[in-house]
Amino acid sequence: MAALPRYPYVSGALPAALAAAEVLHAHVTSTTVLATLPVAVLPLLWRQRQPRVGLLVVPAALLNFLFRPELLLAVAVAGVMGLYTLARHRVLRPAVLSAAAITGSFLVNVGHVAMGVYDLDGRAPAVGADGSLSYFTETFVLAVGVVATVGVADAFRSREESRQAREAAQRELIAMERRHAAAAERAAIARELHDVVAHSVSVIAVQAESATYTTPDLSPAARDGFQQIAVSARSALSELRRLLSVLRTDGTGAEGTAPVAPQPTLDSLEDLLRAHRKAGGTVHLHTRGTRPTTLGPTLELTTYRIIQEALTNARRHARGATVDILLTYAQDEVRIRVADDGPGPDRPQHATTGHGLSGMRERANLLGGRLSCGSAGPEGGFLVEAGLPVRTDTGPLAKGVDE
Template sequence: MDRTGDRSGGWAARWRRSAAIPHAPVVAGVLLAVLALTEAIVHARSSPLARSFGHAVSRPVGETIAHAGTPPPVESTGAVLYVVAFGLLGLATTLPLALLWAQPAAAAVVVSTTIVLSITAFQTLTVAGLGAQLVAGYRLGRSGSYLLAVLLAVPYPVLALAGTAGGEARVLTLLLASLAPAAAMAGIARRAHSEALENTAARQVIADSLLEHTARGERARIARELHDVVAHHISMVSVQAETARLTTPGMPAAGAERLSAIGDTARAALTEMRRLLGVLREDAQADAADLRPQPGLRLQELNELLDESRDASGTGIRLILNGPPVMLDPGVELAAYRIVQEALTNARRHAPGAAVDVELHYAGDALRLLIRDNGPGPSAAAPADGHGLSGMRERAAAVGGRLRTGPAAGGGFLVEARLPGKEETAA
């Protein structure tokens, strides 16, 4: 059973490769035309109609019969004319196949019309013509008008029922009556199958795209929920644990250690959540702003931040680096960047026109941030609602650091943060 399927599949593959050859229709049309011409000559020489046609031409009214044994030359001329007519019909039923790929409708109409004429007027049909009709009907149903393919197959059952032709032509007509509609319907079925496969593939692509889009939207929603709700609560757990440990007088050492452990666990959870959010955002293919790496303490990013603040305030801002810069934990760098950003915003809002110094002190165990302005001092620089300062404290506490604000030496306002360094983070 498998061998039979393999053989049929191999034949089908070879047929498709042969049909895909650029000049295959021309070659097929020429070969069938040669076969049809040969068949037409043989049929014409042996056909009773050819002999009667020759006699009718050679014996006009009133003319005497020539000597016995000497065929009159006019009769030979009539037979030749009949052979020529048969040959032209044979060529007309096959040669149009050369145009079948480019003009399937025109080629099929010519082939069918010529075959019907050959059967009705000359009671003859070639095997090559029958094959040409089947190929033309199939091709027209496959890539042309399926209605025209069916209409061109209708005359053959009618001719078979009418019994117009006799002998071999009748047999071929009966074959055409059954095979021509079948060939047209096979072409139409093949076309419908191909269109169904294309539609199925298109629907599958649409369904996959919709599913992927839905999954991305769900991942983006989860990422937003984690960022806006869960991360905030975990951050608050860390802040409250640190606050309770530092502000509760007379707390036993064991209690302080437990609160410190709670803060460490919350900060570790925040770090893991940031990594998870990065994966979710990348999988969700968020917009470019969401996919950009989180800002840190790279010199280019700090300079861009300071340039934006200079452009917004029109005042001088300096960046001062102490110690060789080192790569810190991404969460620590993000917290430091946001603290600098918020401190510059507060200085611009509450001490307009004041110059600002941003200092970064790198040490093995800590990163020390100093953001100092020369404005009027804490009364003007501190926000009335305290949200900016409390937000900076929360960011520092979330990564295991601390933040202090107050008047700067010599006037102005100072924001000072101490964040874990590389060694402390690794520990």
């Protein structure tokens, strides 16, 4: 469980309050003790954000103990907390930290012996005489405390790392299961499209193609109409096959090695207009400005798709209408204006709220642009306007936008 945000400040303030109480109660007047006490206690307030403050706390606690052998409880608590912080955050390796702390404890013990803390009846202790090892009991006690504190802190750290590793593995497993479920769903959709839609479209293409040979007394216009139906059906079948290859891809390209047709660009507009005219529509393209050479493929693809959807909308809801396309290349924006002279207020409601135009809005928004559509005016007609900002870093998004 993560520590509460205020926990370091509350727990760090307790040794400070304890130190103040001990100083007042014991009437501590030593300048050295009073100088090292704040250094050993106050940095603990920031130990969560700056674990290295333990490198200041522990030496200060040892110095305070050196000059005041009657170890203050606040100093003992501060030393343990500083040592725990260093070990918990692995500021130093556990072995290095333990060796350094034990060495410091031994030096403090030696200092106490040299200062005569253990003098017996005015006699200095004779190091090396019988029983002299007892003078270093404090080193042993402090060493045990150091090893225990570092061991507990390192154990908590190891447990936290294990928990994080388990959670990361669990998240990865859940993500993998979701990817597999999505891939299975995509495969199911691909099968449905292949078994139902692709078969129906292929039947339309074959019947339209064969009608020109099996139906007698066809007029030239009717023959061309059947041929156009066959061409459109074959084109739709090719797009459907490309879509199937995308659906069968698991997102990593595992099954996405099937070749796909290149994405259309602004150079493909003439073919799009030619196909619209063959279907019986009238369209005029006007351009303003100079087409920049730095247009990214995503912007060109989005421009193409907006015009394509506007022409499709005109064929569906304003058959026979004349469509005027104005493509303006500004310095920082490509503007698209597609207007027809078909019905305006009488246009079907789904002409302005269908999935096609919603998809065009999403494409424009993805590039940071805008798209609006609606009646061109009281005299009739339908208008689609879009503005797409010119950027040079949209290339890598081209595939993802179209798919």
